[in-house]
Each structure stands twice: as structure tokens, then as C-alpha cells.
Amino acid sequence: MxxxxxxxxxxxxxxxxxxxxxxxxxxxxxxxxxxxxxxxxxxxxxxxxxxxxxxxxxxxxxxxxxxxxxxxxxxxxxxxxxxxxxxxxxxxxxxxxxxxxxxxxxxxxxxxxxxxxxxxxxxxxxxxxxxxxxxESLALAAHAGRWARTVTKIRGKAVESLDLGGYEPVPEVQGLTDMWWRGEDSLIALYRGEAVGLDAPQCLEAHVYGGLDEWGLHGG
Structure with missing residues (x-):
């Protein structure tokens, strides 16, 4: 080549x-x-x-x-x-x-x-x-970022207080340490890899994509 x-x-x-x-x-x-x-x-x-x-x-x-x-x-x-x-x-x-x-x-x-x-x-x-x-996670992030009305980033200990009741895991991302969750009108990406791999809980981060319609939640 x-x-x-x-x-x-x-x-x-x-x-x-x-x-x-x-x-x-x-x-x-x-x-x-x-x-x-x-x-x-x-x-x-x-x-x-x-x-x-x-x-x-x-x-x-x-x-x-x-x-x-x-x-x-x-x-x-x-x-x-x-x-x-x-x-x-x-x-x-x-x-x-x-x-x-x-x-x-x-x-x-x-x-x-x-x-x-x-x-x-x-x-x-x-x-x-x-x-x-x-x-799949990269594709979902690009899709959610395009269609969400709001994007909120949460870091450190505050991530642990996220209420995932009413959310379901997004299976196609095949999450292990990291995971995506789908709610009624929002998607949440949980990035735990750096916090776990580096023994650095301050690196824990979540991205909340809000204000999504049906296409924004499930498009694809």
C-alpha cells in the first residue's frame, strides 16, 4: 500500500x-x-x-x-x-x-x-x-450530540448520584466498564475507564444528552 x-x-x-x-x-x-x-x-x-x-x-x-x-x-x-x-x-x-x-x-x-x-x-x-x-459508542455519541437539545457533563463523585431508575442499557455498545443508558427523552454515557484504570475517581465522567425525540433516542 x-x-x-x-x-x-x-x-x-x-x-x-x-x-x-x-x-x-x-x-x-x-x-x-x-x-x-x-x-x-x-x-x-x-x-x-x-x-x-x-x-x-x-x-x-x-x-x-x-x-x-x-x-x-x-x-x-x-x-x-x-x-x-x-x-x-x-x-x-x-x-x-x-x-x-x-x-x-x-x-x-x-x-x-x-x-x-x-x-x-x-x-x-x-x-x-x-x-x-x-x-457503536462513538457513533451513538455523534448521533446524540447532533440531536440533543442539551448536553451536560458531570464529573467525579457527582456521577455516582445519577439516578438511572427508568433507564435501560443500550445493548449495541456492549458496555463493560463504560456503558450507555437510554431514558424517556435522554441518553447517558458513563465513562468509568480512566477512573478504574488509573485509580483516579476524579476522572469519572458522565455525559447526559437531553431533550431527545424518538429519532434522537433510537435512530439507527
Whole structure:
């Protein structure tokens, strides 16, 4: 792909909601990255199991080179999705980098032993069950931000006082440490990853998108 330039995404990867597919096709681009052969070369050099090399290569085939607008938290998320060499052991499990950050950060973005998307801070902190969940969260944030009449950011201890009675989890984001909740006319994004991964409760943050109609709540 030497010399290739960035290009739009004509067809989004399968397995995503219509909202996330539109988000990728409208806001995403593909940029040149190293192909998966580098992972196979690393296997013999570092003794990485074949199954882990294949997992990194599959990620690269599906997501490698994908550049999206900055996320509303985590300093914008990875600049470009790009699989690194697997690291780990048979006892601890294997993970690999999901791409470098947009700025210098105290943690990196990783794909965990079970395919989770998360951050490697003071401890490994899975945010979503899969990369699909991360992309769905980005798409939902863009959608909610466009249609909400109000956006309120709550930080630190105040987040714990949020009343989620009457809200239901948004399943497509596949939330683990992070989660989205849907109410009667609002959406709430809970970002717990930095607070947990960095042992920093002051980093806890919630974004409340209010004044949404039916399309704003469920569009996609």
C-alpha cells in the first residue's frame, strides 16, 4: 500500500447497527497501514502463538487503517486503528495494541484476551466487549450530540448520584466498564475507564444528552 492515500469507506464492516454503519461511511476514512504479514514475521521472532497472530491479523483485516473523528472522552481515542504485536503469556492471556493515541497519554488502547476493547493503564481495563462496541459508542455519541437539545457533563463523585431508575442499557455498545443508558427523552454515557484504570475517581465522567425525540433516542 506504499504511496496510497486516505480514502472513504464505501461499505462499513458487517455486524454493526445501521447508525454505526452510516457513521463509518460518512465520517470515517481508511489510511495506509502495514499489512498483516508483519504479525506473521513476529511469530518466529518472539514465539507468539499462531492463534494470537491470527487474531491480530483478523483485527487488521477488519479495522486496520480506520480513522474516525475524536471520541468525546479518552483524549479522543486511537488516532488510527492498527494492530500491534501480541504481548502476554499462556497464563495471563495475550493482548495487542489497537492503535496509538492522538496525544501523549498515561495509557494505551488495547485488544484484550477475549477481544475486548480497553485501556492498559495502571491495570488492564476493558471498556467494551469488542471493537464493534467501541465503534457503536462513538457513533451513538455523534448521533446524540447532533440531536440533543442539551448536553451536560458531570464529573467525579457527582456521577455516582445519577439516578438511572427508568433507564435501560443500550445493548449495541456492549458496555463493560463504560456503558450507555437510554431514558424517556435522554441518553447517558458513563465513562468509568480512566477512573478504574488509573485509580483516579476524579476522572469519572458522565455525559447526559437531553431533550431527545424518538429519532434522537433510537435512530439507527
Amino acid at each position: 506504499a504511496g496510497a492515500s486516505a480514502s472513504p469507506i464505501p461499505v462499513a464492516p458487517s455486524g454493526l447497527s445501521r447508525r454505526a454503519q452510516r457513521f463509518l461511511e460518512v465520517a470515517g476514512i481508511r489510511v495506509p497501514v502495514q499489512d498483516r504479514r508483519r504479525h506473521h514475521e513476529a511469530r518466529g521472532r518472539y514465539g507468539i502463538p499462531a492463534a494470537e497472530i491470527a487474531r491480530a491479523a483478523e483485527f487488521q483485516d477488519r479495522w486496520g487503517g480506520l480513522a474516525l473523528p475524536p471520541a468525546p472522552f479518552y483524549e479522543g481515542g486511537p488516532r488510527i486503528l492498527d494492530a500491534g504485536h501480541p504481548e502476554g503469556s499462556a497464563t495471563e492471556g495475550w493482548s495487542f495494541s489497537a492503535g496509538s493515541g492522538r496525544v501523549s497519554m498515561a495509557y494505551g488502547f488495547m485488544i484484550g484476551p477475549e477481544g475486548e476493547f480497553g485501556i492498559d493503564a495502571n491495570r488492564w481495563t476493558p471498556l467494551h466487549t469488542s471493537t464493534e462496541g467501541w465503534v
